[in-house]
Amino acid sequence: MSFMQAFLANSQFESEQLQRDSGRSCEATVPAHPGFNAASDAAALDKAIKTKGVDEATIIDILTKRNNAQRQEIKAAYQSSCGKPLDAALKKALSSHLEEVVLAMLKPPCVFDAHELKDSMKGLGTDEDSLIEIMVSRDNKEMKEINKVYKEEFKKELAKIGRAH
DSSP states (O other), rough: OOHHHHHHHHHHOHHHHHOOOOOOOEEEEEOTTTTHHHHHHOOOOOOHHTTOOHHHHHHHHHHHHOOOHHHHHHHHHHHHHHHOOHHHHHHHHHOHHHHHHHHHHTTTOOOOOOOOHHHTSOOOOOOOOHHHHHHHHHHHHHHHHHHHHHHHHHSSGGGGGGGGG
């Protein structure tokens, strides 16, 4: 049994105990935007995407000042008002690293983490720093959600991935 397989199979993530021991709270780094309106943000993003040359500043301003839950609401509002997924529209409008970052910001945290775990284990070698960062900084509830997403998206059990590496 490889180290990673053993680690994944036996890990327990006890954020409540860590929080009590360290006195730290686990809160979002981006607070909810005051006066948030998903429909108006979706309309502003649509306008920024359709502007000649793409208004990257508006896209950045809106998405970086909304927390993940608000970004998920914006995605739903955009789909409802424009009839297409926001991530598809942004993928078509943007390029390079900005495209990567913006598309990553649109993923729910568990989906982002599942993809990061997959990417850290693909190809030759393993990006152990990424694996460890994700695995030790998520609580039980988050790890269960990541496991669920990983299984749905990649048709493999996260705890069994160590066998291939």
